[in-house]
Structures are given as C-alpha cells and as structure tokens.
Amino acid sequence: MDVVMTIAGTDSGGGAGIQADLKTFQELKVFGTSAITALTAQNTLGVQGIFPISPDFVLQQLTSVFSDFDVKAVKTGMLFSAEIIEVIAHFLQQKNVQLVIDPVMIAKGGESLLQKEAVEALKSKLIPLATVLTPNIPEAEVISGIKIENEDQMANAAHKILQYGVQCVVMKGGHLHDQYSATDKVYLADGTTFSMKSERIQTKHTHGTGCTFSAALTSFLAKGYSLKNAMIEAKKFVQLAIENPLNIGHGHGPTNHFAYQQRKGQYEVSINES
Numbered sequence: 001m002d003v004v005m006t007i008a009g010t011d012s013g014g015g016a017g018i019q020a021d022l023k024t025f026q027e028l029k030v031f032g033t034s035a036i037t038a039l040t041a042q043n044t045l046g047v048q049g050i051f052p053i054s055p056d057f058v059l060q061q062l063t064s065v066f067s068d069f070d071v072k073a074v075k076t077g078m079l080f081s082a083e084i085i086e087v088i089a090h091f092l093q094q095k096n097v098q099l100v101i102d103p104v105m106i107a108k109g110g111e112s113l114l115q116k117e118a119v120e121a122l123k124s125k126l127i128p129l130a131t132v133l134t135p136n137i138p139e140a141e142v143i144s145g146i147k148i149e150n151e152d153q154m155a156n157a158a159h160k161i162l163q164y165g166v167q168c169v170v171m172k173g174g175h176l177h178d179q180y181s182a183t184d185k186v187y188l189a190d191g192t193t194f195s196m197k198s199e200r201i202q203t204k205h206t207h208g209t210g211c212t213f214s215a216a217l218t219s220f221l222a223k224g225y226s227l228k229n230a231m232i233e234a235k236k237f238v239q240l241a242i243e244n245p246l247n248i249g250h251g252h253g254p255t256n257h258f259a260y261q262q263r264k265g266q267y268e269v270s271i272n273e274s
C-alpha cells in the first residue's frame, strides 16, 4: 500500500483541507497520513475561526509519521505562518519524497489562511523543494508578482515561479473568466507546456476543489503515474467531483469524492500540447 501525507489545516465542514485530502486519498486507494497546521471552524458559508498549531507540534507530527512509514508523496495545503513553513521545509529537505504544494492563501469567503508575511518563506524555503506547485490565478499573482489577465501573463508568471526551483507549475483555471471551459495550464522546467481542458460546470458547489485536485495528484504520483498522467487523472477526479454535486450545506457546498470511482470510464479530459 502506498503511503501519502497531507500537511494542511482542517475544515470542520469536511469539504476542504485535511478532510478533503483524506477522502480523496481513500477513494484513490492510497494510505493517507496527516500533519495538521491549524484547526478551522468552517462550513460551506465560510471560515468562522482559526486555531493555529504550534510549529513544534507540527514537527512532532511529521516526525511521528516519517519515523514509522515509508511516505512516497506529500502535499501541503493551508500552512498559516512563516514559522510553520520553516519547520516543514527544514524537515522535508532531508526526505526523498515527491512534494505537491497547493499554496493556499485565501478561502472562498475571503478569510486569510496564510499570513501575508509568510509568502516570502513559502517562496524561498518550500517552493524550491517542490515537484509540482498548483496555484490558482490569484495565488500565482501573489507568488510571481505579475498581474494575470491573459495567456501571455499566465506564461510569464509560470516561468518566473519556475525560477524559484520547482519542477512544474499547474496554473488552475477555476478563477479565469471563461464561461464554457475550466482550463488548467501546465508548465514544466524543461520548457514544455500543455493544457487540460474540461467543461465549466455552472454550480456554486466548488468548495475544496483546489485541495481535492492536489490530493488526487499526490495520490497518482505515489502510485507511480508519470507527472503528466497523474495530472490528467487528477483533473478528471476533480471534474467528476464537481459535475456530480452532493447538494449539502447552505453555501458553497463540497464536491463529490465518490464520483471518480463510479464514472471514471465515462469521461476524458481534453489535452492540448504546445
């Protein structure tokens, strides 16, 4: 059994964060472990409270898991502070794992999940260790310092981020103003690029899509898929999760982690090489 880990914050409402990651791991038949960076009191309407965990205790969780399991791949989500990022980066730089970083900054309701002064630590300490970085458009703007309104700016931002030392950047297109499609663009350090296009689902139930995508990507990497195939299957996982909503909660509801196993044979992501 392949062992994976999520280093992230909790979501008491179960749609994002640690809960979304573990549900995704379970559906993809990898063994999920975790190190929790912060507790959030959260539901589909927003984040009502944040209780950060001390950096020492984050380290204790990492040490417990790694001293016992052969962890193949790790993903990070909500990291909250520079101090927590520094502890994680110091720990992971001594480990031989594939690392997926979802640079979570702001929740859908506008609440900050990463302190502003932590962005520098993310850029200088953690991103250089990553196999893949999966920013949404606003996160890519903060990390690169480039405003993104068109494809050229997207490419410029991705190439600037690649210079921080990460091997691959996936610019997630959920926030792009495209009525018909949700296109994620993938930029690799070797200069190759491809895009993954799917139909844009008209729904408000997209809470936790970024967490779910990065957890699925981490699972497929742990199972030995190539970077490209892991990316394509992760996109399929999140598309089916959005397309088959659970319709629970009174706000932006969670996605459906069960749908991939039920319907994966019925859906293909459209790939465009360039």
Ligand SMILES: Nc1ncnc2c1ncn2[C@@H]1O[C@H](COP(=O)(O)OP(=O)(O)O)[C@@H](O)[C@H]1O
Binding pocket: 135, 136, 137, 172, 173, 174, 175, 182, 183, 184, 198, 199, 200, 201, 202, 203, 206, 208, 209, 210, 211, 213, 235, 238, 239, 242
């Ligand atoms: N309405 C939608 N229809 C289909 N796919 C979507 C939709 N919204 C987001 N996605 C997909 O969900 C994933 C997460 O994207 P995004 O919303 O940009 O990230 P985040 O949740 O981090 O803000 C991406 O693969 C994106 O293309």
Ligand SMILES: Cc1ncc(COP(=O)(O)OP(=O)(O)O)c(N)n1
Binding pocket: 008, 009, 010, 011, 016, 017, 018, 040, 042, 077, 078, 104, 106, 107, 108, 109, 113, 206, 207, 208, 209, 210, 211, 212
């Ligand atoms: C604890 C926690 N982690 C991450 C997020 C953000 O999740 P994301 O997948 O980006 O989804 P939305 O915030 O856009 O719904 C979160 N809310 N909580």
